[in-house]
Amino acid sequence: MKEIQDREQLNHYLRAFQLDSVFHEPLLPHLSLYGFEQGDLICTQGQAPEYLYVLVNGKIKIYTTSSEGKTLVLSFKTPLEVIGDVEYVRGTPILNTVEAVSSVHMIGIQYRWLHKYGKDHAPLLRFLLEIITQKFYIKSNSLSFNLMHPVEVRLASYLLSVTSDESDSRLEGQQSEVSLSDAANFIGTSYRHLNRVIRQFCNKGLVERDKGVIVVKDRNGLSALAGHNIYEHHRGKGGTRL
Amino acid sequence: MKEIQDREQLNHYLRAFQLDSVFHEPLLPHLSLYGFEQGDLICTQGQAPEYLYVLVNGKIKIYTTSSEGKTLVLSFKTPLEVIGDVEYVRGTPILNTVEAVSSVHMIGIQYRWLHKYGKDHAPLLRFLLEIITQKFYIKSNSLSFNLMHPVEVRLASYLLSVTSDESDSRLEGQQSEVSLSDAANFIGTSYRHLNRVIRQFCNKGLVERDKGVIVVKDRNGLSALAGHNIYEHHRGKGGTRL
DNA sequence: GCCAATTCAGGACATATGTCCTTTCCCAAT
DNA sequence: ATTGGGAAAGGACATATGTCCTGAATTGGC
Structure with missing residues (x-):
């Protein structure tokens, strides 16, 4: 992972995905743009999370590894997607490993700032709700589908x-x-x-x-x-x- | 389902589960307490949802039925739990069927009021986030567990x-x-x-x-x-x- | 172009799981 | 007590899936 010091591109992404209202004024200074190469791990199951990431470009793979070493790929994601949202809300360790399967751009923001300036910011909360319910919906489908077919x-x-x-x-x-x-x-x-x-x-x-x-x-x-x-x-x- | 006209008991539940801040003043008049008997359907897969329910007493079973008629029980829930949250946020039909497996009390509120008075109410949004991320977490575990063992x-x-x-x-x-x-x-x-x-x-x-x-x-x-x-x-x- | 190392496809077998049907057992209505 | 119905357990068989291993194919390095 390397930080991409390009404020213009970051703003471009924010506009493209209509995130201006989600990340309002006080949060903006704490947003950074990060680049990952194919195969890079963006976060690892079990670790303590620090950043909320927004996938704005590229494709990632989310998987979990059991104690016996089996791997289960949970999903492939393309923009717009958020990583670390569930962990942010619940304050738990990272649930799944996330890996870039192509060149990837993500907007990252530390939990501390998100919490400090965002915990009462309704547009951000609604955004998280949208994203998480969507994830829930997909996972719910996936569960029934896999178990029944x-x-x-x-x-x-x-x-x-x-x-x-x-x-x-x-x-x-x-x-x-x-x-x-x-x-x-x-x-x-x-x-x-x-x-x-x-x-x-x-x-x-x-x-x-x-x-x-x-x-x-x-x-x-x-x-x-x-x-x-x-x-x-x-x-x-x-x-x-x- | 029958409505239980007992404001006192409703308030009791609100206090017991610390929901006072979640359902603030403007929402209170639109809360109702409902009772279900064992076997009653609380909501049915595929239908248009109207109420957000909060399970405050009893035990419910959540299941889905495939087009081939197979049934998959997704979970059993006890208080505190919320039904219809994902559907509320996403505006989609009811995802799963919910059935009372014991005598059940639920607090219900129509989406229209929730939306009208709650869409900018951060404590409510945070409450929904807590509940939904917890659901997501459980379902995520469940998915991997079922598929890997x-x-x-x-x-x-x-x-x-x-x-x-x-x-x-x-x-x-x-x-x-x-x-x-x-x-x-x-x-x-x-x-x-x-x-x-x-x-x-x-x-x-x-x-x-x-x-x-x-x-x-x-x-x-x-x-x-x-x-x-x-x-x-x-x-x-x-x-x-x- | 040739070889070693790695990846890929498939064979053989064991196990897990599903479907259908039979048997047994319990209980309620007579 | 008798009997019919239905739930509960299990037998027999077919299918789905996993594991281990082998041979074929591919690739990178020389």
């Missing part, structure tokens, strides 16, 4: 979600930031089993493999399998209520 | 969590509010499989069955199996940060 369905859903926004029938493979084993850990299964299911999909003509890259061939077929249930990136338009 | 471990953990607070080696069976099939749905497995695992536990001398009731015999043994991971009721002391 076999890997086959989860993989179909996953493939749809990662290939939808990008180019047409996007590929997805090893050096493309998100590796296959990340995908396995995200779906909550073993790498071995993931391969097994991918092969089934190949046989059904739903996808094709090409040099470790998965190419979606039949989105409709995958949708039928996934049955509505899509891993929601569900970015609500926000603020309908508050 | 076999039913055996989850059951051990579950048994410990439901028998810890109550009497010594508490029983847990059919008419005791929480049925075995509820337990199965909570753990995220089938009733059949739950029975299978219970039998293993019996053989190992960890528990005993007696007329459909499970009696914990060896808490230490269960702890060893669960390995630290307990379904967290994790009620933080709250408010360290905000």
Whole structure:
């Protein structure tokens, strides 16, 4: 991590994401812009948090590691997203490890200032509420989805979600930031089993493999399998209520 | 559901849970106390929510039903807890169904008033943040735990969590509010499989069955199996940060 | 271009879990 | 007490998933 001393760019981000009201005058001097490279850890499970981070550029991966060493990827996030919000409110150690999967820009602010100047600032509180309820919503979906559906369905859903926004029938493979084993850990299964299911999909003509890259061939077929249930990136338009 | 016209009791609850600052003067006239009987639905998945409820007495069960008809019990809650908070903030349909598993008292307030008089009221916003981050924390744990551990471990953990607070080696069976099939749905497995695992536990001398009731015999043994991971009721002391 | 080291795909087997169905047991209404 | 219904437990089988290991493929360094 390195601090980016570029007030102009910071302001640019604040404007782009309409954060001016969220971080009001007294907080501004304590905002900093930070850059992370692919693979950098932004924060680590179990440690004492110090900063609230706002992801404004790039892509991050959030995961947890069990005492037995298993890794579970909880989500991939793109802007606008906040890291350390739950820990800030609850005063607990960092819940999950966060890693940059691309070049990343984050706005950081120390808890102390956030607390000192922000604890009564309704727009900030509402912003946190928006973000956290969204996270809750996604995690809630994720929990039910994972517990109620076999890997086959989860993989179909996953493939749809990662290939939808990008180019047409996007590929997805090893050096493309998100590796296959990340995908396995995200779906909550073993790498071995993931391969097994991918092969089934190949046989059904739903996808094709090409040099470790998965190419979606039949989105409709995958949708039928996934049955509505899509891993929601569900970015609500926000603020309908508050 | 029936409204309980007893201002005194309502005030009693507000004091007992220190909600005076949360629901300030302008909100008070719009608070009502409601009673639900065992089995009553407090709200239903998919519907449009209207009230924010605060659970002040009794026990409720939160579950979701998939399109295929499978039920997943997400949690059991006791006071203090809030229902409809996420929906209030996000303006979305009700996420999960909530059912009373005992006689229940809840304080209800319509969203319109909450919004009109509360949207800038920092103590209320902070209260919601506390509650929602706690929910997030629990759900996050639950997700990883379920995805990373076999039913055996989850059951051990579950048994410990439901028998810890109550009497010594508490029983847990059919008419005791929480049925075995509820337990199965909570753990995220089938009733059949739950029975299978219970039998293993019996053989190992960890528990005993007696007329459909499970009696914990060896808490230490269960702890060893669960390995630290307990379904967290994790009620933080709250408010360290905000 | 060749080799070692690493990553990737898949085989073989064991275990975990789900589904369906049968059996047993309890209780309530007669 | 008798009986029918329904809950509770378990048997039998199929499927889903995990673990371990091997062979193939790929890459970087020389």
